[in-house]
Amino acid sequence: MGLDHAATKPHEKLAAHLTDKLDGVNALIRTRMESRHAPRIPEVTAHLVEAGGKRLRPMLTLAAADLCGYGGEYDVHLAATVEFIHTATLLHDDVVDESAQRRGRPTANLLWDNKSSVLVGDYLFARAFQLMVETGSLRVLDILANASATIAEGEVLQLTAARDLATDEDIYLQIVRGKTAALFSAATEVGGVISGVAEDQIQALFDYGDALGIAFQIVDDLLDYQGQSAATGKNVGDDFRERKLTLPVIKAVAAADTEERAFWTRTIEKGDQRDGDLEHALTLLAQHDALGRTRQDALQWTSKAKDAITKLPDHPVRQMLIDLADFVVARVS
Amino acid sequence: MGLDHAATKPHEKLAAHLTDKLDGVNALIRTRMESRHAPRIPEVTAHLVEAGGKRLRPMLTLAAADLCGYGGEYDVHLAATVEFIHTATLLHDDVVDESAQRRGRPTANLLWDNKSSVLVGDYLFARAFQLMVETGSLRVLDILANASATIAEGEVLQLTAARDLATDEDIYLQIVRGKTAALFSAATEVGGVISGVAEDQIQALFDYGDALGIAFQIVDDLLDYQGQSAATGKNVGDDFRERKLTLPVIKAVAAADTEERAFWTRTIEKGDQRDGDLEHALTLLAQHDALGRTRQDALQWTSKAKDAITKLPDHPVRQMLIDLADFVVARVS
Numbered sequence: 292m293g294l295d296h297a298a299t300k301p302h303e304k305l306a307a308h309l310t311d312k313l314d315g316v317n318a319l320i321r322t323r324m325e326s327r328h329a330p331r332i333p334e335v336t337a338h339l340v341e342a343g344g345k346r347l348r349p350m351l352t353l354a355a356a357d358l359c360g361y362g363g364e365y366d367v368h369l370a371a372t373v374e375f376i377h378t379a380t381l382l383h384d385d386v387v388d389e390s391a392q393r394r395g396r397p398t399a400n401l402l403w404d405n406k407s408s409v410l411v412g413d414y415l416f417a418r419a420f421q422l423m424v425e426t427g428s429l430r431v432l433d434i435l436a437n438a439s440a441t442i443a444e445g446e447v448l449q450l451t452a453a454r455d456l457a458t459d460e461d462i463y464l465q466i467v468r469g470k471t472a473a474l475f476s477a478a479t480e481v482g483g484v485i486s487g488v489a490e491d492q493i494q495a496l497f498d499y500g501d502a503l504g505i506a507f508q509i510v511d512d513l514l515d516y517q518g519q520s521a522a523t524g525k526n527v528g529d530d531f532r533e534r535k536l537t538l539p540v541i542k543a544v545a546a547a548d549t550e551e552r553a554f555w556t557r558t559i560e561k562g563d564q565r566d567g568d569l570e571h572a573l574t575l576l577a578q579h580d581a582l583g584r585t586r587q588d589a590l591q592w593t594s595k596a597k598d599a600i601t602k603l604p605d606h607p608v609r610q611m612l613i614d615l616a617d618f619v620v621a622r623v624s
Numbered sequence: 625m626g627l628d629h630a631a632t633k634p635h636e637k638l639a640a641h642l643t644d645k646l647d648g649v650n651a652l653i654r655t656r657m658e659s660r661h662a663p664r665i666p667e668v669t670a671h672l673v674e675a676g677g678k679r680l681r682p683m684l685t686l687a688a689a690d691l692c693g694y695g696g697e698y699d700v701h702l703a704a705t706v707e708f709i710h711t712a713t714l715l716h717d718d719v720v721d722e723s724a725q726r727r728g729r730p731t732a733n734l735l736w737d738n739k740s741s742v743l744v745g746d747y748l749f750a751r752a753f754q755l756m757v758e759t760g761s762l763r764v765l766d767i768l769a770n771a772s773a774t775i776a777e778g779e780v781l782q783l784t785a786a787r788d789l790a791t792d793e794d795i796y797l798q799i800v801r802g803k804t805a806a807l808f809s810a811a812t813e814v815g816g817v818i819s820g821v822a823e824d825q826i827q828a829l830f831d832y833g834d835a836l837g838i839a840f841q842i843v844d845d846l847l848d849y850q851g852q853s854a855a856t857g858k859n860v861g862d863d864f865r866e867r868k869l870t871l872p873v874i875k876a877v878a879a880a881d882t883e884e885r886a887f888w889t890r891t892i893e894k895g896d897q898r899d900g901d902l903e904h905a906l907t908l909l910a911q912h913d914a915l916g917r918t919r920q921d922a923l924q925w926t927s928k929a930k931d932a933i934t935k936l937p938d939h940p941v942r943q944m945l946i947d948l949a950d951f952v953v954a955r956v957s
Contacts, residue, residue, distance in 0.1 A: 328798055329780040383742050386719070406783055409716050409742055413749075414776035420753065420769040427762060436753040443747035447662040450739055 301614035302345055308608065309353045315367040316349050320374060323418050335411040336378065348478045349374045351503075355482025355496050358608045365426040365485050372435065373478045375419035380442060380474075382412035431481050438477035445469010454534045456544055456552070456560055463538055464505070471511075472504030491602065498599035499612065506592035506619050512537035513585050513623050516576060528569040534559045538588065540572070542581040551575055589620045634947035635678055641941065642686045648700040649682050653707060656751050668744040669711065681811045682707045684836075688815025688829050691941045698759040698818050705768065706811045708752035713775060713807075715745035764814045771810035778802010787867045789877055789885070789893055796871055797838070804844075805837030824935065831932035832945065839925035839952050845870035846918050846956050849909060861902040867892045871921065873905070875914040884908055922953045 306313060326332040349370030356366035386408045416439075423432050449466045452458040479500035483493040515530045516539050530537050536544075536559060544555050554571065557563045576582055596616040603609050639646060659665040682703030689699035719741045749772075756765050782799045785791040812833035816826040848863040849872055863870050869877075869892060877888050887904065890896045909915055929949040936942055 326777050326780070329777050329784065331780050331784050332777070380746075383746060386738065386742055405719065405738070407780070409719050410776055410779045410783065413713075413716060414773065414780060416746075416749065417769060417772035417776050421766075421773060424762060424765045424769050429757060429760060429762065432757045432765060433754075436750060436757050439750035440747065440754060443743055443750050444659055444662050444665070446743045447659070447664050447740070447747060450743065451662065451664050 301611050301618045302347060302350065305350050305354055305608070305611045305615065306346070308611065309350060309357065312353045312357075312367055312370070313346060313350065315364075316346070316353070316370045316374065319367055319371040319422075323371065323375070323422065324415065326414070329414075331407060332411050332414055335382070335407050336415060346374065348377050348474055351475060351478040351500060352482045354608050354612060355479040355500075356486050357482075358603055358606050358612070359483050359486030359488045359492065359496075361482070361486040363485065365428075366482060368422045368426055369431065369481050369485065370478075372419045372422040373474060373481075375415045375422070376435070376439065376442075377474060379412040379415040379419065380446075382408045382415070384446070386412075426485065428485060430484050434477050434480055434484065438473045441473040442469050445473065449535075453536050454560055454562070455536065456555060458536045458541065459545075460538070460541055463536075463541055467505050467508045468501070471508040472501050475504030475507070476500035495599045495602035499596050499616075502592045502596035502599060503616055503619065506589045506596060506616065509538055509585060509589040509592065510619055510623050513539060513582060513589065516573065517582055517623065528572075531558070531569055531572055532564065534562050538585045539576050539581045542584055543572075543575050543579045546579040546581075547575070586620070586623055589623065593617065593620050634944050634951045635680060635683065638683050638687055638941070638944045638948065639679070641944065642683060642690065645686045645690075645700060645703070646679060646683065648697075649679070649686070649703045649707065652700055652704040652755075656704065656708070656755065657748065659747070662747075664740060665744050665747055668715070668740050669748060679707065681710050681807055684808060684811040684833060685815045687941050687945060688812040688833075689819050690815075691936055691939050691945070692816050692819030692821045692825065692829075694815070694819040696818065698761075699815060701755045701759055702764065702814050702818065703811075705752045705755040706807060706814075708748045708755070709768070709772065709775075710807060712745040712748040712752065713779075715741045715748070717779070719745075759818065761818060763817050767810050767813055767817065771806045774802050774806040776802075778806065782868075786869050787893055787895070788869065789888055791869045791874065792878075793871070793874055796869075796874055800838055800841040801834070804841040805834050808837030808840070809833035828932045828935035832929050832949075835925045835929035835932060836949055836952065839922045839929060839949065842871055842918060842922040842925065843952055843956050846872060846915060846922065849906065850915055850956065861905075864891070864902055864905055865897065867895050872909050872914045872918045875917055876905075876908050876912045879912040879914075880908070919953070919956050922956065926950065926953050 324333050324336045352370040352373055353366050356369075386405050419435075423435055426432075445466050446469055448462070448469065452462050452466060476497045477500070479496040480493060483496040512530065515537065516527065531540075540555065540559065544552065547555060554568075554575070558568050558572065593616045597613050600609060600612050600616075657666050657669045685703040685706055686699050689702075719738050752768075756768055778799050779802055781795070781802060785795050785799060809830045810833070812829040813826060816829040845863065848870065849860065864873075873888065873892065877885065880888060887901075887908070891901050891905065926949045930946050933942055933945050933949075
């Protein structure tokens, strides 16, 4: 994802279309992440909030509201809410995973410490909560409360399931909904809810966000085995080294013979990894076409996302959201 | 605090008076801490939620609602909310402080791990959020959102201020409001809000919770230097060893001569602690009557709490809340 085709990619077109609203979101984020008493807070958050994220989740809320003809200001509040929740989960995830890189930079907990990551994450979550309350919509609060519970539950589930070879595609899907899709679907759903559109359109917005989020996470897990560090900000094989059972490996394990299964048990379940193991894992994934079949799954979720959004009225933003869904899997074409 | 005078202590009288409601709170807590997908969650929370806490915070909500003649069911929801928020902050505090004991038991993060503590705390916070949404009161949501932000801000402030000898009594008070009083005052305030009483009574309930919480935390910090491990579940001098600048030390530092200041700089700011340092710290605290003057401050906050609650109508629960305020400081009489 170089910079040579700027403004031709779907998320860039969305950003250009929503530029005034996005400026409002950025201004609100800067205001609300300040702390009168604890200057450490903006120090930690600036690192993440200003780090050149694509603002994908807030853009989904703004796009959904725009597509539904929303004329108010609370789309900006909710977009900032969604970004704060996302940033809080990144901070807590950093503590958890001891991951060494995030968006190609050192993680907050290497620059500061675990304490700051946990507590500043809590602060952002509380700030998100305040922003939603300001919208005055109990339904919005309900959606985002449920999404928050699903996110935390998915993260806990991942703790116990990630290194367990019994983890199947159903459990993987639950984890992925928690990690990624719950916030995507909440982001699009609340855009519809504040716009007051019909229930079937709200459902379609939810379905779009859910399927897009699942496709997005599957592609992310795929890129971990076939991406380039420069493009993704991650190193190839990070998930393997961290013993995370993601979809490519789940497919390879399901097709494994006895010897292959012993390899996965040793490397993922027992964590006994040696020189050459990542290369052997990649060979096994290739033998069972695990990456190709994972990509097929991502394409199916992309189709679901596009089918869902087609239930909304014709609108330039609708086409951008369709293109966005295609773009998500184009990363692994 | 032995068991010989059971049911004569104010919190025990409150518990006896509110027994049906408290049963409802315990049942709701058990239901809502379950997780369909992640059995690790109740494993971690049961440890804290069932660990024989006095349910002081939920009792404050129930007592406030009872005192205001509330006849509905949402006091139970809000009491459970408050306990979930409290438990979530304990879990996150465990990660942060590497504290070795909590209520006399090993902390969750020694029994499980940091990952579980962070993520299960997040789950409980999300569950708390869902419970409040069910009350349908935006004002209640606003109060608890603000309390959550104050709690997180106070904890972050403590990170930067705790080992800094420049921390004065004003900063200490901000930290204490974050650590303890914000949830106490929110607990009592929401009890008044759902009861629909007049604004001056809601304010009085807030003031009571705020002052009680401050007194409670000051006493806690005092007990750290003069309590017994069996009574408090903490070891004498834990705060000193963890280099936490609490009120007794702040008072001693304010009165310190050059040599004494050098001692506090070495032990608290630089963390260079040697054999005999705790004993010397206790000697300095005694020389400046730092413990006695800290106790006087606690007594003043107790008076403020009692003055505030006296603005509520006469009622058996009002007397129990007055007695509770006295009992908080009686621990250090």
